[in-house]
Amino acid sequence: MVAIIDYDAGNIKSVEKALISLGESAVITRDRETILNADKVILPGVGAFGDAMEKIRGYGLEAIIKEVIAKKTPFLGICLGLQLLFESSEESPDVTGLGILKGKIIKIPDDRGLKVPQIGWNSIRFPNSGKLFKGIAEHSYVYFVHSYYLQAQEPEIVVASTEYAVNIHASVEKENVFACQFHPEKSSDVGLHILKNFIEL
Numbered sequence: 001m002v003a004i005i006d007y008d009a010g011n012i013k014s015v016e017k018a019l020i021s022l023g024e025s026a027v028i029t030r031d032r033e034t035i036l037n038a039d040k041v042i043l044p045g046v047g048a049f050g051d052a053m054e055k056i057r058g059y060g061l062e063a064i065i066k067e068v069i070a071k072k073t074p075f076l077g078i079c080l081g082l083q084l085l086f087e088s089s090e091e092s093p094d095v096t097g098l099g100i101l102k103g104k105i106i107k108i109p110d111d112r113g114l115k116v117p118q119i120g121w122n123s124i125r126f127p128n129s130g131k132l133f134k135g136i137a138e139h140s141y142v143y144f145v146h147s148y149y150l151q152a153q154e155p156e157i158v159v160a161s162t163e164y165a166v167n168i169h170a171s172v173e174k175e176n177v178f179a180c181q182f183h184p185e186k187s188s189d190v191g192l193h194i195l196k197n198f199i200e201l
Contacts, residue, residue: 002026002199003038005065007055009045009080011183018185022192024199032064040199041068044185045080046145049105050092052080062098069100069177074201077179082150082172085179091148101174102153108146112165117147122162122170122182130159130173132180132197142170142180142187142194150181 002019004012006028019026027034035041043065045052056062069075077085086097089105097105110116121141126133144162150169152158160171160180171180178198184191 001038002040002042003035004028005035005041005043005061006030007045007052007059007061009047009052009055011046011079011185012044014183015042015044015078015185018192018195019199022196022199030059030061032060035064035068036071036073038068038073040074040076040201041065042076042078043081043084044078045084047080048091049080049083049089049097049148050095052084053092053095053097056084056098065098066100072176074176074198075178076198077177078185079146079181079183082179082181083148085177086150086152089148100177101157101172101179103151103169104153105148106151108149108168109165114165116165117145118164119145122164124160124162124170124182126159127161128156128159130171131201132171132173132178132194133159134197136190136193136197140190142182142184142190144170144182146181 123139157172184194
């Protein structure tokens with residue numbers, strides 16, 4: 001069973017639907033025991049960094065997330081869920097993130113002739129090999145919706161990157177923690193393959 005963490009963020013139902021389409025049981029929850037007993041845990045999300053961290057802390061989810069990760073349960077952050085795993089974001093300079101991974105979230109520059117937010121399909125490269133991308137061809141296209149991007153402090157954890165005005169760290173993996181800036185649940189067959197790889201870890 002996959003627990004999808006509910007902190008009132010957008011886009012949670014589409015993750016649940018994608019998992020169900022793969023034959024996986026999924027539950028949207030903020031219940032501690034349900035999350036801790038799940039085989040896999042997903043932190044999805046669309047929205048603002050500061051609001052999201054306020055809700056995560058308000059619901060007492062920060063300690064639960066850290067407990068899940070300490071238990072070595074496979075954990076996947078999606079879009080805003082990736083950003084929250086890091087230390088800080090320019091979107092909300094006074095708010096600390098979960099700090100599970102080292103790095104910062106930075107605004108995509110809007111002076112390079114490209115629209116911000118980035119909305120649409122971009123191809124990804126694999127600077128390091130990643131478990132999520134097993135069986136997926138380099139330069140496959142995935143779907144992004146974001147105005148801020150990750151600069152990971154540890155280059156060795158970056159398993160997918162893309163170019164949009166700047167080099168964007170599109171996916172990271174470290175031990176049992178996985179995260180994608182793009183939306184696998186909206187990335188057609190490639191995205192479903194990524195989610196299947198996560199389920200099968």
